Amino acid sequence: MTDRTAEREETALASPPIDWIPILIPVAVALIALPLIGSFSTWVTLTVAALAMGMIIFIMASGLTLVFGLMDVINFGHGVFISVGAYMSLLVLRPLTGWVESPSLALNIGVLVLCILVAMAVSGMFGLVFERLIIRPVYRQHLKQILVTMGGLIIIEQLLHVFFGGSPITIALPQNFRGGLAIGPDMIVERYRLIAVVIGVAVFLAMMLVLNRTRIGLLVRAGVENPEMVEALGYRIRRLFVGVFAAGSALAGLGGVMWGFYQQTLTIGMGLQVLVLIFIVVIIGGLGSIGGCLIGSLLVALVANYTAFLEPKIALISNIALMLVVLMWRPQGLYPVVKV
Amino acid sequence: MPDPLLTLEGVHTHIGRYHILQGVDFEVPRGSFTVLLGRNGAGKTTTLRTIMGLWKASQGNIRFAGQDMTARPTPEIAAAGIAYIPENMSVFSGLTVRENLLLAARAGKIDATRLEWIFSLFPAMQRFFGSAAGTLSGGQKQMLAIARALIEPRDLILVDEPTKGLAPAIVANMIKAFREVKNAGATVLLVEQNFMAAKMLGDAVAVMDDGRIVHRGAMAELAADHALQHRLLGLHMDAHQ
Ligand SMILES: Nc1ncnc2c1ncn2[C@@H]1O[C@H](COP(=O)(O)OP(=O)(O)OP(=O)(O)O)[C@@H](O)[C@H]1O
Numbered sequence: 001m002t003d004r005t006a007e008r009e010e011t012a013l014a015s016p017p018i019d020w021i022p023i024l025i026p027v028a029v030a031l032i033a034l035p036l037i038g039s040f041s042t043w044v045t046l047t048v049a050a051l052a053m054g055m056i057i058f059i060m061a062s063g064l065t066l067v068f069g070l071m072d073v074i075n076f077g078h079g080v081f082i083s084v085g086a087y088m089s090l091l092v093l094r095p096l097t098g099w100v101e102s103p104s105l106a107l108n109i110g111v112l113v114l115c116i117l118v119a120m121a122v123s124g125m126f127g128l129v130f131e132r133l134i135i136r137p138v139y140r141q142h143l144k145q146i147l148v149t150m151g152g153l154i155i156i157e158q159l160l161h162v163f164f165g166g167s168p169i170t171i172a173l174p175q176n177f178r179g180g181l182a183i184g185p186d187m188i189v190e191r192y193r194l195i196a197v198v199i200g201v202a203v204f205l206a207m208m209l210v211l212n213r214t215r216i217g218l219l220v221r222a223g224v225e226n227p228e229m230v231e232a233l234g235y236r237i238r239r240l241f242v243g244v245f246a247a248g249s250a251l252a253g254l255g256g257v258m259w260g261f262y263q264q265t266l267t268i269g270m271g272l273q274v275l276v277l278i279f280i281v282v283i284i285g286g287l288g289s290i291g292g293c294l295i296g297s298l299l300v301a302l303v304a305n306y307t308a309f310l311e312p313k314i315a316l317i318s319n320i321a322l323m324l325v326v327l328m329w330r331p332q333g334l335y336p337v338v339k340v
Numbered sequence: 341m342p343d344p345l346l347t348l349e350g351v352h353t354h355i356g357r358y359h360i361l362q363g364v365d366f367e368v369p370r371g372s373f374t375v376l377l378g379r380n381g382a383g384k385t386t387t388l389r390t391i392m393g394l395w396k397a398s399q400g401n402i403r404f405a406g407q408d409m410t411a412r413p414t415p416e417i418a419a420a421g422i423a424y425i426p427e428n429m430s431v432f433s434g435l436t437v438r439e440n441l442l443l444a445a446r447a448g449k450i451d452a453t454r455l456e457w458i459f460s461l462f463p464a465m466q467r468f469f470g471s472a473a474g475t476l477s478g479g480q481k482q483m484l485a486i487a488r489a490l491i492e493p494r495d496l497i498l499v500d501e502p503t504k505g506l507a508p509a510i511v512a513n514m515i516k517a518f519r520e521v522k523n524a525g526a527t528v529l530l531v532e533q534n535f536m537a538a539k540m541l542g543d544a545v546a547v548m549d550d551g552r553i554v555h556r557g558a559m560a561e562l563a564a565d566h567a568l569q570h571r572l573l574g575l576h577m578d579a580h581q
């Protein structure tokens with residue numbers, strides 16, 4: 001028995017250390033920005049906004065990185081599931097205006113949850129169809145994937161156009177999520193941003209739980225490294241991929257709902273607009289890495305928010321610059337996934 | 341004589357526009373330990389990959405346990421009872437040793453008795469049970485790759501050059517482990533360049549060259565016939581020890 005305990009301890013000691021450096025980078029960026037910005041309360045506002053935006057981007061990007069890692073598929077269509085998700089919230093918000101305007105917190109939460117469920121269900125279903133009709137015929141052909149998934153994106157955008165019209169649509173946040181919350185003297189953060197952070201953290205934890213504690217998660221992690229060996233162990237990687245693709249599309253839909261409320265305006269092109277940021281995040285994080293995706297999202301959002309305040313002129317190129325710097329340091333991204 | 345467990349008949353494999361296997365014929369009798377020898381580039385790895393369905397045979401057929409496997413997808417071939425230990429080991433480095441074994445156990449859980457057996461063959465697996473496979477040494481990765489094939493009983497185990505690049509002590513450990521696997525009644529098809537290891541383990545032998553089988557017979561026969569070894573493998577007398 002004592003022997004066993006000794007073994008355990010040795011095992012624990014032998015566990016690989018976490019690579020902390022990438023985790024420390026966003027923290028360092030935030031600390032460096034503080035003296036540049038000057039005002040503490042402005043810095044808090046910008047940082048909270050960035051955390052909210054970062055978590056939303058993470059939700060939208062997580063599916064894409066797994067799809068890329070697992071099957072080496074470049075899906076430019078991913079952005080449209082964001083738009084689909086955002087527009088699906090209209091199906092809930094329009095009939096339930098009463099819930100949105102109600103002072104009852106329960107009804108407010110209820111309407112948000114309904115928006116999320118409908119958006120995830122519909123964009124997940126679109127994902128299944130998209131995989132079947134558009135992705136499947138072009139496996140292993142990157143150039144065709146780019147062209148064909150772009151085509152798919154345009155088709156679905158046009159469908160949204162037909163059903164919802166082309167002009168931007170304003171949406172209102174549920175009553176209790178509006179306005180700011182004083183968290184200190186002179187310091188107000190918008191409530192919805194805090195909610196976005198909470199939802200983002202919950203999604204991240206749920207994903208980590210699935211990836212690390214379930215058999216499916218184990219298969220996904222193994223498949224990202226070496227799909228061929230997963231097949232040689234007797235598992236159908238295709239089936240796994242279809243599941244991951246649908247889940248990734250549903251998460252993009254969830255991100256779309258949250259992004260829509262964040263901006264309180266829906267446009268059909270909103271998904272395509274954030275897609276550039278999402279690709280930067282996926283590349284910075286390391287293709288196929290969920291941890292890298294989270295750090296990359298936060299980093300991109302922090303840099304975007306700080307530069308927009310400090311030097312609006314360079315805000316547009318700041319994320320491209322960030323990507324170049326990261327890739328010069330780690331060409332495979334922050335957390336390279338070992339590929340065979 | 342009972343049907344062999346695995347039969348290849350006139351198997352051709354193309355990789356891209358290269359014609360690699362040019363009519364491979366051999367069989368692996370049930371319960372035997374068959375060694376596939378041949379110089380670099382002879383087509384040994386391609387043969388194993390074709391059996392697993394990782395390359396598709398363009399001609400000929402592959403039968404396993406009485407069923408035609410030729411056109412089946414890889415997961416089905418694996419599920420029919422074949423374990424594959426590839427040349428590059430292919431352990432999942434981001435997964436722990438335990439998780440690697442858990443994935444290989446299709447029952448969804450690891451059988452305690454078999455795990456004890458594996459720990460007795462490769463004590464390092466117990467020591468590093470909770471460590472990421474990526475942190476293991478080359479020899480330990482190879483042990484994990486073998487352990488993955490042993491975690492559940494399989495009808496046939498395909499192994500591609502398990503001793504490549506390993507220190508002599510680890511090779512000895514590996515040979516001992518394969519002896520036990522053999523005594524446990526498993527059927528094994530081993531690709532090996534190390535003739536000493538091959539000689540100690542094999543009952544039957546097949547030799548490949550240029551995408552074809554050029555010799556089939558009992559290992560004892562080849563081990564005793566130095567001239568034949570020289571002709572087939574280019575081995576010199578001093579390489580026998
Ligand atoms: N993916 C590939 N693309 C093109 N040619 C290949 C590929 N894989 C193998 N070959 C060629 O097929 C031939 C047989 O290769 P194979 O790997 O089966 O040989 P081997 O007997 O396993 O050699 P070794 O002892 O070096 O492992 C070689 O000439 C090799 O160059």
Ligand SMILES: [Mg+2]
Nearest residue numbers: 384385386427
């Ligand atoms: Mg080989």
